Amino acid sequence: MSITHEDIALVLSDALQNEQLDEALATLKGLRPVDIADALELVEPELAWGLLTRLPDRAEVYAYFGPDEQVRLAQEFPAEVLAQLVSEMPSDERTDLFKRLAPEQQGRLLPALAKVEREDIRKLASYQEGTAGALMTSDYAMLRADMNVGQALHALRLEAPDAETIYHSYVVGEERKLLGVVSLRDLILADPSTKISDLMTEEVISGEVSEDQEDIARRITRYDLLALPITDGHGCLVGIVTHDDAMDVVSEEATDDFHKSAGVTTSVGNLKDAAIGLLYRKRVFWLVLLVFGNLFSGAGIAHFEDIIAANLVLVFFLPLLVDSGGNAGSQSATLMVRAMATGEVVIKDWLKLLGREATVALLLGCTMAVAVALLGFIRGDSMVALVLALSMVTIVMVGCVIGMSLPFILSKFNLDPASASAPLITSVCDAAGVVIYLYIAAQLLDEVSIV
Amino acid sequence: MSITHEDIALVLSDALQNEQLDEALATLKGLRPVDIADALELVEPELAWGLLTRLPDRAEVYAYFGPDEQVRLAQEFPAEVLAQLVSEMPSDERTDLFKRLAPEQQGRLLPALAKVEREDIRKLASYQEGTAGALMTSDYAMLRADMNVGQALHALRLEAPDAETIYHSYVVGEERKLLGVVSLRDLILADPSTKISDLMTEEVISGEVSEDQEDIARRITRYDLLALPITDGHGCLVGIVTHDDAMDVVSEEATDDFHKSAGVTTSVGNLKDAAIGLLYRKRVFWLVLLVFGNLFSGAGIAHFEDIIAANLVLVFFLPLLVDSGGNAGSQSATLMVRAMATGEVVIKDWLKLLGREATVALLLGCTMAVAVALLGFIRGDSMVALVLALSMVTIVMVGCVIGMSLPFILSKFNLDPASASAPLITSVCDAAGVVIYLYIAAQLLDEVSIV
Numbered sequence: 050m051s052i053t054h055e056d057i058a059l060v061l062s063d064a065l066q067n068e069q070l071d072e073a074l075a076t077l078k079g080l081r082p083v084d085i086a087d088a089l090e091l092v093e094p095e096l097a098w099g100l101l102t103r104l105p106d107r108a109e110v111y112a113y114f115g116p117d118e119q120v121r122l123a124q125e126f127p128a129e130v131l132a133q134l135v136s137e138m139p140s141d142e143r144t145d146l147f148k149r150l151a152p153e154q155q156g157r158l159l160p161a162l163a164k165v166e167r168e169d170i171r172k173l174a175s176y177q178e179g180t181a182g183a184l185m186t187s188d189y190a191m192l193r194a195d196m197n198v199g200q201a202l203h204a205l206r207l208e209a210p211d212a213e214t215i216y217h218s219y220v221v222g223e224e225r226k227l228l229g230v231v232s233l234r235d236l237i238l239a240d241p242s243t244k245i246s247d248l249m250t251e252e253v254i255s256g257e258v259s260e261d262q263e264d265i266a267r268r269i270t271r272y273d274l275l276a277l278p279i280t281d282g283h284g285c286l287v288g289i290v291t292h293d294d295a296m297d298v299v300s301e302e303a304t305d306d307f308h309k310s311a312g313v314t315t316s317v318g319n320l321k322d323a324a325i326g327l328l329y330r331k332r333v334f335w336l337v338l339l340v341f342g343n344l345f346s347g348a349g350i351a352h353f354e355d356i357i358a359a360n361l362v363l364v365f366f367l368p369l370l371v372d373s374g375g376n377a378g379s380q381s382a383t384l385m386v387r388a389m390a391t392g393e394v395v396i397k398d399w400l401k402l403l404g405r406e407a408t409v410a411l412l413l414g415c416t417m418a419v420a421v422a423l424l425g426f427i428r429g430d431s432m433v434a435l436v437l438a439l440s441m442v443t444i445v446m447v448g449c450v451i452g453m454s455l456p457f458i459l460s461k462f463n464l465d466p467a468s469a470s471a472p473l474i475t476s477v478c479d480a481a482g483v484v485i486y487l488y489i490a491a492q493l494l495d496e497v498s499i500v
Numbered sequence: 501m502s503i504t505h506e507d508i509a510l511v512l513s514d515a516l517q518n519e520q521l522d523e524a525l526a527t528l529k530g531l532r533p534v535d536i537a538d539a540l541e542l543v544e545p546e547l548a549w550g551l552l553t554r555l556p557d558r559a560e561v562y563a564y565f566g567p568d569e570q571v572r573l574a575q576e577f578p579a580e581v582l583a584q585l586v587s588e589m590p591s592d593e594r595t596d597l598f599k600r601l602a603p604e605q606q607g608r609l610l611p612a613l614a615k616v617e618r619e620d621i622r623k624l625a626s627y628q629e630g631t632a633g634a635l636m637t638s639d640y641a642m643l644r645a646d647m648n649v650g651q652a653l654h655a656l657r658l659e660a661p662d663a664e665t666i667y668h669s670y671v672v673g674e675e676r677k678l679l680g681v682v683s684l685r686d687l688i689l690a691d692p693s694t695k696i697s698d699l700m701t702e703e704v705i706s707g708e709v710s711e712d713q714e715d716i717a718r719r720i721t722r723y724d725l726l727a728l729p730i731t732d733g734h735g736c737l738v739g740i741v742t743h744d745d746a747m748d749v750v751s752e753e754a755t756d757d758f759h760k761s762a763g764v765t766t767s768v769g770n771l772k773d774a775a776i777g778l779l780y781r782k783r784v785f786w787l788v789l790l791v792f793g794n795l796f797s798g799a800g801i802a803h804f805e806d807i808i809a810a811n812l813v814l815v816f817f818l819p820l821l822v823d824s825g826g827n828a829g830s831q832s833a834t835l836m837v838r839a840m841a842t843g844e845v846v847i848k849d850w851l852k853l854l855g856r857e858a859t860v861a862l863l864l865g866c867t868m869a870v871a872v873a874l875l876g877f878i879r880g881d882s883m884v885a886l887v888l889a890l891s892m893v894t895i896v897m898v899g900c901v902i903g904m905s906l907p908f909i910l911s912k913f914n915l916d917p918a919s920a921s922a923p924l925i926t927s928v929c930d931a932a933g934v935v936i937y938l939y940i941a942a943q944l945l946d947e948v949s950i951v
């Protein structure tokens with residue numbers, strides 16, 4: 050868009066300060082809820098709240114506010130205004146908000162809601178974060194198998210205002226048992242007298258409430274679905290996950306893995322707004338762990354002190370050799386972690402991939418060995434060059450094998466493969482690298498001094 | 501699903517070897533195209549091809565084959581069979597396939613296609629990879645503003661078989677000028693006599709053919725769209741990008757950035773099928789660069805040779821200090837790269853974020869300094885501990901500032917911020933770290949020896 054949210058916010062502030070509500074509303078005319086939310090978040094809270102409640106699609110706009118704004122706003126509203134707003138929200142976002150509210154606010158809100166909404170919130174809030182249940186909405190379109198197309202379209206017209214999507218309707222029987230799915234496309238193409246039971250697809254792709262949200266998102270992507278029906282343990286329909294929620298999951302999970310790859314533990318939310326303390330806590334763990342992990346490399350160095358003293362040239366290449374293992378290993382780990390995240394690679398592929406990884410590592414190691422041997426020859430002698438070449442090949446291969454195996458080992462123990470982060474690989478490869486390097490040096494360079 | 505694609509493939513192979521085509525078809529009954537494709541890819545090509553052409557949704561199944569399978573298959577088919585299949589494919593996937601075919605195959609295919617399809621392919625194939633034009637499909641539903649709802653629904657029933665989605669129809673005027681959008685939901689809720697011009701939304705969120713596919717995907721996510729209309733320079737509708745294609749883009753781009761973060765240049769496709777040579781080429785660049793990058797750290801070490809010889813204890817901590825800068829820097833870079841990729845952070849935020857980053861780095865550095873000083877005191881003396889502490893704080897701060905700034909600098913020069921990879925940061929921070937560490941040591945430890 051040409052005009053920014055800052056511009057809109059300025060216009061709004063002016064209008065509202067002069068109590069020209071209609072002007073303010075006119076400014077927002079034709080803007081999408083997410084844009085209105087972004088603009089309103091920049092306006093003086095007191096002014097924004099008055100305007101929000103007068104917007105036709107206020108619930109949608111409110112749903113697009115950041116979590117903190119939503120809660121702050123919720124505290125200011127009188128209970129019935131909040132209840133009104135909340136009852137207009139999609140059931141999944143309504144539940145997310147409810148979970149964020151302080152207990153006393155929850156107590157204030159619940160009585161003001163209609164019984165059906167109260168129970169809906171209680172039910173949805175009971176599902177564990179990160180599962181299909183916590184992601185799904187209960188605002189879906191339902192049909193009965195014995196309806197004909199005409200009746201179905203009539204029913205959908207009634208459900209349309211509340212349902213998140215009417216483009217796919219779910220056909221249910223006794224106790225909401227999921228029997229089939231029918232698309233609005235098929236409905237408007239079919240003859241009005243056709244029975245839904247003859248029109249519906251009976252092989253429904255669905256998910257279960259307890260499933261991981263990543264698996265749900267992956268299924269929606271794989272089958273290019275608009276929404277995935279979610280059933281309880283008994284195959285009864287309890288909600289749907291829509292494609293846009295799945296897309297958010299895909300993006301969030303990618304961000305999490307991305308951060309983990311650099312040893313940033315768990316999500317930091319929007320980086321721009323992240324507090325210093327939060328960023329510190331998220332990052333310090335691996336860094337400090339690495340410091341102590343170095344006890345091992347240090348011990349290794351101490352053990353080979355004499356050979357170092359006798360051949361100080363070895364020190365020139367210590368950082369290089371140590372890093373090379375870590376870098377090559379991180380590459381392997383990153384490739385594996387992402388492939389496991391997108392489902393390209395599963396745990397049983399490990400052995401199959403190990404052989405290929407070793408070959409790639411050998412090639413990489415040899416190439417780097419040539420390069421480092423060159424430097425070694427310039428700075429030292431042919432013997433040093435040999436030590437460096439041998440060490441490089443070994444270290445890179447060890448690094449790659451560790452890097453590619455670690456994600457598998459982690460997920461074998463039901464840990465997140467993405468925890469196989471660069472810092473972790475680096476610490477492990479450091480110790481290994483130092484020992485390999487100096488051990489090889491000790492063997493070869495000792496012999497030399499004897500000759 | 502309980503039964504795997506391997507199971508299905510086995511059953512198919514048996515049936516096909518005994519020429520029981522109907523049995524084979526029965527096995528695939530009720531399976532989704534993507535699942536059929538996965539199973540068929542495991543079956544003997546000759547057998548699979550015969551079956552594919554007899555499937556009702558063969559075009560969809562074929563579209564789900566891997567790029568290489570598609571091309572291999574295309575070579576075997578007689579021109580008219582291929583043309584038949586291709587004409588049934590969605591226009592965007594049809595074009596992708598066409599681009600992959602060898603020139604002679606393209607020459608074989610084109611004449612067998614209907615004129616309109618030929619031109620459609622030529623047009624779509626002309627757009628540059630990675631742009632909206634290359635991503636979009638021309639199978640969209642179009643309406644005229646002067647139609648009424650009844651006529652519109654009738655028109656959609658006719659368009660439905662070919663359009664990728666009829667849930668949003670685009671209202672166009674002269675020369676396909678995009679005037680508005682109307683959802684099928686609104687259409688079935690509206691009175692049949694309502695004019696489309698009164699029903700349609702005139703503020704259409706759209707994209708331009710030349711836009712980057714990442715921006716297109718981001719817009720679809722932001723506004724939770726089912727599809728985004730794509731216009732040429734003059735605001736005329738030329739195609740749509742659907743939500744499922746956008747979702748694939750989001751996932752691909754995440755994978756690319758993820759790989760770049762570990763210095764794996766550009767995509768390797770499906771990791772499981774990636775060839776050894778490919779993996780080698782994608783990974784070797786940064787690793788070898790790092791080796792030569794080490795010339796600087798090496799020079800640094802050489803410059804301080806005496807102080808090292810006099811205080812060998814310094815060597816114990818060399819790998820640690822060098823890594824710490826690289827790790828902290830990689831964290832900063834990763835946070836920035838991902839935030840820029842998701843659009844949370846833009847280039848003008850740099851200065852704003854720099855201050856905060858420095859503070860976080862200072863805290864991280866101090867924490868790590870305490871840890872390393874402890875080790876230094878155990879292994880050396882209080883003076884060594886001091887050297888280590890000072891060096892650690894400085895190195896971590898330098899590392900973080902480099903790490904967070906590099907992505908901004910890169911995108912300032914229109915390079916991909918994701919190229920600020922761990923190996924790059926490591927090489928830069930290595931050299932800086934060595935010099936800082938040994939310089940500080942030279943200052944402090946010299947004094948000591950004088951005393």
